[in-house]
Amino acid sequence: MNYFMNLVMSGLVIGSLYGMVAMGFAIIYRATGMVNFAQGEVMMLIAYMSYTFATIPGMTFVPLMVCVLTASIALGLLIEWAFIRPMLGEPMFSRVMVTIGLAVVIRSVVILIWGVEPTAFPRPFGNEVIRFGEMALYPGQIFALVSLAVLSLAMWLFFRRSRVGIAMRATSNNETTALLMGINVKRISAIAWALSAVFAAFSGLAFCLMFSLEPEISQMGLRGFPATILGGLDSVVGGALGGLVIGVVENLAGGYLGRGLKEIAGFVLIIIVLMVKPYGLFGQREIERV
Amino acid sequence: MRSRTYQNSYAGLVALSSQPTVWVWAAIGILALAMMPALFGSFGLNMLTAIFVASIGVLGLNLLSGVAGQISLGHAGFLLIGAYAQAILTTDYKVPTLIAIFLSGLVAAIASLVVGIPSLRLKGLYLAITTLAFTFIVRHVVLYADSITRGSAGMPVDALSVFGFSLKGDVRFYYAALVMLLLFVLITLNLMRSRMGRAWLALRDHDIAARAMGIDLMRYKLLAFMVSAFYTGVAGAMMALQTRFINVDTFSILISIEALAMIIVGGMGRIHGAILGAALIIILPELLSLGFTAAGDRFKTLMADRIYEVKGMMYGIVILLFLRLEPEGLAGIWRKLKRFWVQWPLSK
Numbered sequence: 001m002n003y004f005m006n007l008v009m010s011g012l013v014i015g016s017l018y019g020m021v022a023m024g025f026a027i028i029y030r031a032t033g034m035v036n037f038a039q040g041e042v043m044m045l046i047a048y049m050s051y052t053f054a055t056i057p058g059m060t061f062v063p064l065m066v067c068v069l070t071a072s073i074a075l076g077l078l079i080e081w082a083f084i085r086p087m088l089g090e091p092m093f094s095r096v097m098v099t100i101g102l103a104v105v106i107r108s109v110v111i112l113i114w115g116v117e118p119t120a121f122p123r124p125f126g127n128e129v130i131r132f133g134e135m136a137l138y139p140g141q142i143f144a145l146v147s148l149a150v151l152s153l154a155m156w157l158f159f160r161r162s163r164v165g166i167a168m169r170a171t172s173n174n175e176t177t178a179l180l181m182g183i184n185v186k187r188i189s190a191i192a193w194a195l196s197a198v199f200a201a202f203s204g205l206a207f208c209l210m211f212s213l214e215p216e217i218s219q220m221g222l223r224g225f226p227a228t229i230l231g232g233l234d235s236v237v238g239g240a241l242g243g244l245v246i247g248v249v250e251n252l253a254g255g256y257l258g259r260g261l262k263e264i265a266g267f268v269l270i271i272i273v274l275m276v277k278p279y280g281l282f283g284q285r286e287i288e289r290v
Numbered sequence: 291m292r293s294r295t296y297q298n299s300y301a302g303l304v305a306l307s308s309q310p311t312v313w314v315w316a317a318i319g320i321l322a323l324a325m326m327p328a329l330f331g332s333f334g335l336n337m338l339t340a341i342f343v344a345s346i347g348v349l350g351l352n353l354l355s356g357v358a359g360q361i362s363l364g365h366a367g368f369l370l371i372g373a374y375a376q377a378i379l380t381t382d383y384k385v386p387t388l389i390a391i392f393l394s395g396l397v398a399a400i401a402s403l404v405v406g407i408p409s410l411r412l413k414g415l416y417l418a419i420t421t422l423a424f425t426f427i428v429r430h431v432v433l434y435a436d437s438i439t440r441g442s443a444g445m446p447v448d449a450l451s452v453f454g455f456s457l458k459g460d461v462r463f464y465y466a467a468l469v470m471l472l473l474f475v476l477i478t479l480n481l482m483r484s485r486m487g488r489a490w491l492a493l494r495d496h497d498i499a500a501r502a503m504g505i506d507l508m509r510y511k512l513l514a515f516m517v518s519a520f521y522t523g524v525a526g527a528m529m530a531l532q533t534r535f536i537n538v539d540t541f542s543i544l545i546s547i548e549a550l551a552m553i554i555v556g557g558m559g560r561i562h563g564a565i566l567g568a569a570l571i572i573i574l575p576e577l578l579s580l581g582f583t584a585a586g587d588r589f590k591t592l593m594a595d596r597i598y599e600v601k602g603m604m605y606g607i608v609i610l611l612f613l614r615l616e617p618e619g620l621a622g623i624w625r626k627l628k629r630f631w632v633q634w635p636l637s638k
Contacts, residue, residue: 034415083610090613093355094617098609100606101613104603105607107602111596112596264431274416274420275411
């Protein structure tokens with residue numbers, strides 16, 4: 001039982017990382033109808049940038065977060081302005097390929113600048129295990145779980161209550177009508193990219209606090225796809241939930257069925273899920289009109 | 291001077307080529323390629339061979355993504371299956387190498403049903419992600435089924451021989467690759483003028499309209515996946531025969547991206563585009579490394595240490611530039627050049 005609980009717990013922790021990545025995918029899909037294949041690479045770039053910030057002498061956690069979030073919002077806006085906006089109106093294939101091209105470029109630039117060696121990331125919360133009864137968690141793991149909880153609550157409120165969130169839902173529903181209703185569609189897309197960069201910042205930081213700063217961070221983008229698909233590409237909060245499910249399933253498969261299965265359990269799961277529910281668990285069915 | 295094509299019969303429209311001069315030019319082109327071993331050393335020949343082999347795979351991806359409109363990020367998986375099938379069939383089961391090439395294609399085609407069947411319900415981006423998942427799964431299966439695949443150690447591959455005549459060595463294998471490419475270009479040309487090719491085009495342009503016109507979507511989507519995987523499996527087998535040693539690490543996601551870069555650079559859905567794209571993407575790293583060598587020692591070591599990253603960056607930049615500046619790719623540039631030439635001085 002203890003073994004089982006431990007697997008579930010570490011599954012939830014890694015799942016919260018997947019969840020944050022999935023939210024990053026989903027918000028862009030929601031606002032612009034495309035998948036950002038560069039999400040993992042954006043996460044990697046922000047993580048390396050935050051390493052540079054964190055090694056400034058005298059940097060504590062709160063100023064670090066402020067710096068990282070500002071930088072990530074700027075990065076999201078920059079990418080949207082320079083690469084995504086000019087492609088508006090092009091076929092979907094080209095638009096998605098732009099993000100794939102961007103992904104390989106960012107990855108290569110980061111490695112060329114910072115190198116491939118894993119580096120220990122500064123631990124602002126120390127490295128002591130914190131105990132909750134049976135459970136023992138590292139501060140980095142708690143950071144990941146708390147961030148996911150806060151972000152998904154914030155997103156839920158954002159889409160329900162805030163003006164921009166409702167405008168974003170309207171845009172994803174029907175872009176032309178939203179435009180006619182006076183919504184600034186271009187700004188919505190810029191906001192979505194900035195928000196997705198914020199998710200990337202949180203997930204990147206959580207990764208660094210749990211493991212270390214290494215190029216494998218960008219792999220998290222690919223590993224987060226099953227979570228995104230499971231939750232439904234267009235459901236932000238569903239993505240968070242999908243991440244937790246995938247994390248637990250992967251860990252259980254790895255723990256009970258064998259090491260090799262851990263990495264592919266998520267992908268096998270989504271291929272099965274997609275055969276049954278082609279739009280994921282919480283995704284909206286696309287209605288086609290002829 | 292050749293100008294417009296005027297056809298007054300249906301047979302003329304679907305003929306392999308509308309102009310007799312095309313045959314003459316094709317013959318001249320093939321003759322020129324056959325003369326290449328006299329001009330190039332083994333380095334140049336190997337590169338040309340690599341271009342031919344890659345072109346076979348890209349033709350397959352082009353049929354699926356460019357012609358039938360199904361995005362695939364999983365062609366590295368099919369390439370891997372083809373290469374391993376070739377290695378395993380020839381070393382463990384003693385299948386003759388030539389037959390093994392086509393069997394490898396067949397194995398990849400059967401494996402493609404794993405992604406082909408979900409594709410019946412999935413569209414666009416969901417499908418792209420599923421094919422990506424496929425590559426991951428294949429890589430892991432190959433790594434962990436080490437009793438069959440030798441796991442991470444990799445496998446040596448027997449050299450190609452046809453009816454007891456060994457095709458070992460750069461020049462002989464060059465001709466083998468050339469013949470193979472010509473065969474697959476001919477197959478593709480014929481597919482495109484058959485009902486199947488036209489059905490795929492209809493599927494890409496509007497699947498609901500295609501269905502209303504009596505095209506069995508399920509059948510043609512699965513066929514597109516299988517044919518495309520067959521091409522790629524054959525390319526994988528040829529790649530294994532060229533390098534004579536295979537390892538899972540060769541078939542990373544970057545290969546799928548490289549293949550997509552090739553069809554974008556070449557021009558979506560065009561046969562000569564696929565070959566031109568493959569040629570450009572394979573020659574570019576060599577040009578780049580020449581440039582880096584000329585730029586001095588510091589850049590030379592950078593190229594040597596970080597070849598993977600420099601290559602990746604180059605693919606990314608090439609993809610971005612072509613998508614922004616010339617969405618029709620090299621095939622589009624070729625078409626414009628041709629029109630300029632034919633209509634001069636009236637061209638604009």
